[in-house]
Amino acid sequence: MTMTRSAQAEPFHCGRCNTDKKAKAKAVRQKDDGTTDVICNGCYGNVMAGGDP
Template identity: 40%
Template sequence: MASESRNSHEDSAVPQKDSDQIQTPPPKFVVVKVFDSKRELTLHRLSSSTPFTCGRCNKDKTAKLVATYRNHWNDLRCNACYGELLLKD
């Protein structure tokens, strides 16, 4: 087996590939604005409130703001977790 990068997000449905490679969002996520990346998170404003499951708190959310972790659309963060992660050193 090839060694996998450390992934504390065991609930991710799709294995992550190169962390530097930007993925395109699935069709249900219509991005209207992309904010500057902070650490490994990029915040996106969507055209409408869209349902997703946060990869950190595992809660089902519906929101216009969603953050990708390491540019992966299969590993999303809700706005609350995004804020908490940026507060940590």
């Protein structure tokens, strides 16, 4: 999983909590089926703390 940060907030859809977000920080994760999705900073923190992937 890779955390990215842009200069300005950008809209995206979090693939983990299934909500539309607008933020500077987001993470890109590789899913088990080989595809990638974007997750919000809150979900990133939860995953890194040992929460459900």
